[in-house]
Each structure stands twice: as structure tokens, then as C-alpha cells.
Amino acid sequence: MNRWLNRSVTLVLTALIGWGLWSVLHWLLLAADWRVVVSNLPLYVVGSYPVDQRWRPLLWMVALVVLIGFTLLGPRRGPLQRWLPLIWLAMAPLGLWLVAGGLVLEPVSTRDWGGFTLTLLLTFGSGLLALPIGVLLALGRRSRLPVLRLSSTAYIELMRAVPLIAVLFFGQLLIPLFLPPGLEINRVLRAVLAFAFFAAAYIAEDVRGGLQAIPPMQREAAAVLGLSEWQSLQLVVLPQALRIALPSLTNQAVGLLQNTSLMAILGLVELLGISRSLLANPVFIGRFLEVYLWLAAVYWLACTAMALLARHLELRLDPLRSDR
Amino acid sequence: MTVAIRATDLVKSYTPGSRALDGVSLEVASGEVLVVMGPSGSGKSTLIRTFNGLEKLDGGELDVLGVRLDAAHEERPVREIRRRVGMVFQQFNLFPHLSILDNITLAPVKVQKRPKAQAEQRAIELLDQMGIREQAHKFPAQLSGGQQQRVAIARALALDPEVMLFDEPTSALDPERVKEVLDAMRQLARDGMTMVVVTHELGFAREVADRVMFMDQGQVVETSDPASFFTNAREERSRRFLSQMV
Numbered sequence: 001m002n003r004w005l006n007r008s009v010t011l012v013l014t015a016l017i018g019w020g021l022w023s024v025l026h027w028l029l030l031a032a033d034w035r036v037v038v039s040n041l042p043l044y045v046v047g048s049y050p051v052d053q054r055w056r057p058l059l060w061m062v063a064l065v066v067l068i069g070f071t072l073l074g075p076r077r078g079p080l081q082r083w084l085p086l087i088w089l090a091m092a093p094l095g096l097w098l099v100a101g102g103l104v105l106e107p108v109s110t111r112d113w114g115g116f117t118l119t120l121l122l123t124f125g126s127g128l129l130a131l132p133i134g135v136l137l138a139l140g141r142r143s144r145l146p147v148l149r150l151s152s153t154a155y156i157e158l159m160r161a162v163p164l165i166a167v168l169f170f171g172q173l174l175i176p177l178f179l180p181p182g183l184e185i186n187r188v189l190r191a192v193l194a195f196a197f198f199a200a201a202y203i204a205e206d207v208r209g210g211l212q213a214i215p216p217m218q219r220e221a222a223a224v225l226g227l228s229e230w231q232s233l234q235l236v237v238l239p240q241a242l243r244i245a246l247p248s249l250t251n252q253a254v255g256l257l258q259n260t261s262l263m264a265i266l267g268l269v270e271l272l273g274i275s276r277s278l279l280a281n282p283v284f285i286g287r288f289l290e291v292y293l294w295l296a297a298v299y300w301l302a303c304t305a306m307a308l309l310a311r312h313l314e315l316r317l318d319p320l321r322s323d324r
Numbered sequence: 325m326t327v328a329i330r331a332t333d334l335v336k337s338y339t340p341g342s343r344a345l346d347g348v349s350l351e352v353a354s355g356e357v358l359v360v361m362g363p364s365g366s367g368k369s370t371l372i373r374t375f376n377g378l379e380k381l382d383g384g385e386l387d388v389l390g391v392r393l394d395a396a397h398e399e400r401p402v403r404e405i406r407r408r409v410g411m412v413f414q415q416f417n418l419f420p421h422l423s424i425l426d427n428i429t430l431a432p433v434k435v436q437k438r439p440k441a442q443a444e445q446r447a448i449e450l451l452d453q454m455g456i457r458e459q460a461h462k463f464p465a466q467l468s469g470g471q472q473q474r475v476a477i478a479r480a481l482a483l484d485p486e487v488m489l490f491d492e493p494t495s496a497l498d499p500e501r502v503k504e505v506l507d508a509m510r511q512l513a514r515d516g517m518t519m520v521v522v523t524h525e526l527g528f529a530r531e532v533a534d535r536v537m538f539m540d541q542g543q544v545v546e547t548s549d550p551a552s553f554f555t556n557a558r559e560e561r562s563r564r565f566l567s568q569m570v
Contacts, residue, residue: 221417224376225431225483226406235430240421319421319463 036284037294043278044298047114047269049099053106056098057117064091064120068305072312092124110188114269116298118188122260122270126195127253133196134203135238141208152204159201165262167198172266191263199256206248210241243317250310254303261299271295328354328389328487328518329375335383336370336542344370346542347384352487357519359529359550362539363565368522371539372489375520376409377402389486407435410480414492416472418464418479424451425460428479436483443482450478454508470501474508481512488512490521526569530554538562 037044046057071084099117101107113121140152159167171194175185185193214237222232242249264273275291278284284291329352336345344367352358360368373379375388386393389408391401418427428447432438451457454474456467464472473493480488490509494502506528513519513532523529529536529550536553538545538561546559557563 217413217415217417218419220378221413221419224378224406224409224411225479226403226435227431228403231434235434236419240419243421317421319423320465 032290033287034290036278036287036290040278043115043274044271044294045115046117047274048112049114049117050108050112053101053108056101056105056108057095060091060095060098061117061120063094067091068309072308089128092128095121095124110186113188115274116271118268118270119257119260120302122188122191122195122263122268123253123257125192126199127256129192129196130199130203130252130256131249133200135207135242137200137204138207138211139233141204142211156201156204159198160205162198164198164259165265168194168262168266170194187268191266191268195256195259199252202252203249206245206252207241209248210243210245211237213244214240243314246310246314246317250307253310254306257302257306258299271298326354327387328352328356329520330387331371331374331384332386333384334371334374334381334386336367336374336379337382343542345374345384348539348542348544349384350537350544350547352518352520354486354518355516356534357513357517357521357532359533359536360520360522360539361524361529361536361565362545365541366539367542368539369491370542372411372491372520372522375487375489376406376411378411407483408485409487409489410483410485411489412473412476412480412491412493414495416464416469416476416496418472418475420464423461423463424456424467424475427464427475428482431479432482447478447482450481451475453511454478455504468501469497470504473497473501473505477505477508477512487518487520490519490523492522492524494523494525524569526554526566538565540565 042054045061046054049057067087070080071088075081095117097103098105099108099113099121100110137152137156140148141156143149143152168191171190172187175190175193179185218236218240219232222236223229227235260270261272263270264276267273269277272295275295279288279291329350331348331350334345334348335343337343346367348367348371350358360371362368370379374381374386374393377393381393381395383395388405391405393401393405418424419430422430425444425447428450429440429443432443432446433440448457448460451460454477456471456474459467459471459475464475467475477488477493493509494505497505502525506525509519509521509528510532521528521533531550533550535547536550537547538553538557538559540561545561546553546557548558552558553562554566557566
């Protein structure tokens with residue numbers, strides 16, 4: 001009796017899954033019209049960037065892909081490995097220079113930045129700004145000076161109590177009102193700043209968790225060796241605390257990447273923004289499913305790359321598992 | 325005979341009304357090994373932690389290698405003392421994210437600004453002296469407790485200290501690991517290091533100490549040479565403590 005029940009349940013489930021797979025495949029291969037994706041690929045990548053300059057953001061992206069591949073699959077030792085962290089840090093200014101121009105390159109206004117390039121620039125830029133601010137806030141919250149402690153705590157609690165979209169509106173609409181006339185911060189920079197100041201509050205709490213996990217005796221051991229408080233922080237406490245905070249920091253980075261899509265509401269044409277404007281084109285009317293599925297795939301790919309890199313970093317930093 | 329540490333009427337109080345140190349005075353001569361014994365809570369750890377400024381004094385005066393500390397002292401004399409006084413803790417307190425070699429060379433390179441190669445050579449010598457040269461490139465978590473404590477001693481010695489403080493260095497170790505750490509300390513004493521050792525190891529005190537100081541409730545009960553302390557302690561309180569230890 002029981003066996004028959006099992007068999008029939010298995011049969012029904014298999015049939016359901018098969019039917020589901022069949023209809024998805026049928027839609028993907030026959031019903032869907034992928035022209036909205038295929039014929040607009042350059043737009044998804046660079047937005048309305050000047051056509052003759054498109055090689056610049058593309059070059060940056062190729063460099064990123066090569067770097068990711070080398071980091072994950074390359075040899076674990078070697079002269080290049082030692083420089084890897086610096087090369088990674090250099091990717092943000094490199095991208096900014098390639099996209100914005102200046103020096104030998106022709107300048108391109110932020111109005112023409114867009115697509116996945118803009119998504120990545122927003123993520124990279126705000127992440128790199130948010131991390132040091134977050135670390136400082138975490139240290140401030142644990143400071144012995146009441147003024148520093150209270151203001152850090154107030155900042156963190158306030159920022160966490162406000163929804164991101166409100167912070168972004170504030171950055172886009174209100175900051176220009178407070179600035180003296182004539183001084184103007186461009187839209188992308190305003191977005192990066194708003195993101196960074198928002199994410200810093202969350203990063204601060206992750207880092208604080210790491211700091212709290214370090215036994216106070218570690219600081220004593222550093223102190224009796226004659227290390228100054230700053231040296232003890234920099235050489236003993238922070239390296240351990242950041243390693244502990246790394247999984248939550250990865251979480252923040254992934255969240256940051258996805259939250260850049262909110263900028264579409266504010267009129268920046270990053271990946272989601274450019275997709276929405278493509279959908280507004282009468283030629284591609286009604287092709288929502290194709291576009292959003294494609295977007296999901298791109299975001300998934302980017303997040304997976306980040307997760308793999310973070311996992312790699314975790315293993316590298318674990319003294320007992322890396323082959324040093 | 326030069327005096328390495330002179331303490332006069334030290335007072336330390338964590339909670340108002342109770343004193344962890346209640347008027348402690350002592351002298352440690354240069355080259356001397358002083359063993360401090362006493363029940364837990366007697367203030368012996370607090371005492372040696374005042375010697376390098378880990379605990380701030382509430383009263384009294386300290387003279388460590390000619391540097392004076394009192395209740396109102398600044399940061400600067402404390403750092404001067406820490407450069408010249410090494411300390412070993414009960415819990416080893418190695419830096420888990422650094423290799424054994426980096427643990428030892430960190431302070432010589434960053435504080436004393438010695439060249440890295442020279443500091444590493446000295447670290448290897450010290451590890452050799454401690455009998456754990458082959459562990460140089462491992463990480464603390466890969467070592468046994470006794471090995472970690474010997475690394476901690478080597479780390480303190482790498483700064484060429486004039487005085488070494490030991491705060492219950494064998495209390496967190498398996499019984500069979502105690503000997504290897506005590507042997508290292510014995511060798512250090514034989515080489516003429518000035519040492520203040522808080523410990524419950526009677527054998528070590530009897531054999532290595534020049535003098536034994538017995539503390540209870542934040543006060544010095546008696547200070548004697550080990551032979552008379554262990555066979556014929558002057559004070560009733562010391563005798564009661566010793567009878568419970570054996």
C-alpha cells in the first residue's frame with residue numbers, strides 16, 4: 001500500500017517537473033523573442049556611451065573578467081599574487097579614468113554613462129568609500145571618548161532607521177539645495193556618496209561584531225611588546241576583526257550591487273534603467289519577461305562572481321588553510 | 325647590587341572599599357629571581373601587572389629600571405618600561421593571524437625598527453634556544469600549549485628585555501607540558517635574567533627562586549629564601565597555604 005503511494009507520488013511529481021521544464025524550455029526557445037536582448041547588447045553594457053569611445057568601458061570590463069579569472073584560477077604563489085590586492089584596489093580608479101576620460105582620453109560626461117558599466121562603477125566606488133568610513137565608525141562606537149562614541153552611535157542608528165531609497169532621494173534632490181550656488185556635484189557622484197554613507201552604517205556594525213570577537217588580551221599582548229595603540233589596531237586587532245567580519249561584508253557587497261538598481265527610479269540609466277528605457281521603445285513593446293529574465297541572469301552572474309571571490313579571500317586569509 | 329624594581333606602598337582598588345593591592349612594598353635586585361605565591365585573589369597578578377603599566381596605580385610609587393610610575397603617570401614612561409620589560413601571560417596570547425616567526429619579529433621590526441632579516445635571524449636563534457626551531461613557519465593554532473608558551477617567551481626575549489615578568493605561565497598547560505616551559509625559564513634564570521614569576525609550581529620556586537614572596541589579600545605576608553619558606557615558613561598563613569598545596 002505504502003509502496004504504491006510512494007510510486008504514484010513520484011510519478012505525479014516527475015510529471016509536474018517535466019511539464020514545468022518543458023514549458024519553460026518551450027518559452028525560452030520558441031515563444032520568447034530575444035531580439036530585445038540580442039540586438040541591444042552594447043546598450044546593456046555601456047548605455048548611451050559615445051559609440052566611438054565604447055572600447056574604454058569594454059576594456060575595463062575585460063580587465064575585470066581577466067582579473068577575476070586569474071584570482072580564482074591562477075597559481076596560488078608567484079610574484080603577481082603578492083600584488084593582487086593592490087591591482088584589485090587599482091581597478092576602481094582605472095575604471096573611473098577609462099569611463100570619465102581626462103589625461104589623454106577624451107572626457108565623457110556622466111550623462112552618457114550607463115548600463116552595466118555604471119552599475120559596476122556605482123558598486124565599486126561606493127563600496128571602496130564605505131569600507132573605511134564603516135571601519136572608522138565601528139572604532140568610533142567603541143572609543144573611550146564620549147563625543148566620538150555618541151556621534152558614531154547616533155550616525156549608525158539614524159542611517160539604519162532610514163530606508164535606502166529615502167537616502168538616495170536625499171542625495172539626489174536635497175544635497176544640491178544645501179550647496180552654495182555654482183558648486184555642483186554631478187549625479188553619479190551624488191549617488192555614490194549617498195550609497196557609501198548608507199552602506200557605511202551597516203558595515204560599521206559588521207566590523208564591530210568582528211572587533212568584539214577579539215579577546216582584549218590580544219591588545220594587552222601587543223601593548224606589552226611596546227606597540228602603540230595605533231600599531232596594535234593596525235597590525236593585531238583589525239586584521240583579525242576584518243577576517244571575522246568578511247562573510248557579513250560580502251553580504252553587504254552583494255546587497256550594494258543589487259541596490260544600485262534603485263538608481264533607475266532616480267533617473268540614472270544603469271542596468272535596470274537602460275532596460276526600462278528599452279522596454280519603452282515601441283519596437284520591443286511587451287517584452288518584459290525576456291528583459292527581466294536577462295537582467296536576473298546578469299545580476300546572478302555578477303553576484304556569483306562576488307561570492308566566489310569572497311570565498312577565495314576567506315580561504316586565503318585562513319592561516320590554517322592557505323598554503324603559505 | 326643594583327635594584328631593578330622598587331615598589332613603595334602600592335595601592336590598587338578595582339571597587340571602592342576593597343583593595344587588590346593594599347600597601348605592597350618590595351625590591352627586586354638585578355639578576356634576581358623573585359617568585360610570588362599566594363591564593364587566587366591575593367593580588368599577585370595585579371602586582372606584576374602594575375610593573376609594566378597594565379594596571380594603573382591608585383597610590384604608591386614604582387621605580388622600574390630607573391623609570392618612575394605613580395598614580396598620575398603619563399603614557400610615555402609606560403612605553404619606555406615596556407620596551408625594556410618582557411611579559412609572558414597565562415594564556416600565551418600569541419597573535420593567531422601571524423606565523424610563529426612573524427609573532428616574534430613583529431615588535432623588533434615595528435617598535436625597535438630593526439632590519440627584518442636581522443630580526444628573523446634572532447627569532448630563529450631564540451626558537452632554537454627554546455627547542456622549537458622547526459615550528460617557525462607554522463601558525464599558533466598548530467602548536468601545543470607548551471610550544472605556544474615557549475614561543476611567547478621567545479617573543480618577549482626578542483626585544484632583549486632587562487626584566488622578564490611571568491604571570492602564571494604554566495597554569496593553562498597540561499601537566500606533561502609544564503616541564504618544557506619550566507625548563508626554558510630555568511635556563512633563562514641561569515643566564516642571569518632578572519625575573520618576577522607568579523606561579524604555583526613549588527618545585528620551580530624551591531629550585532630556581534632567589535627569594536619567595538607570599539601574598540594574601542593584597543598584602544605581603546612574608547618574603548624569605550626558598551629553603552626556609554618551604555621547610556619553616558614564619559607566618560601561620562603561609563604554612564596553611566603550603567599545607568594545602570602538597
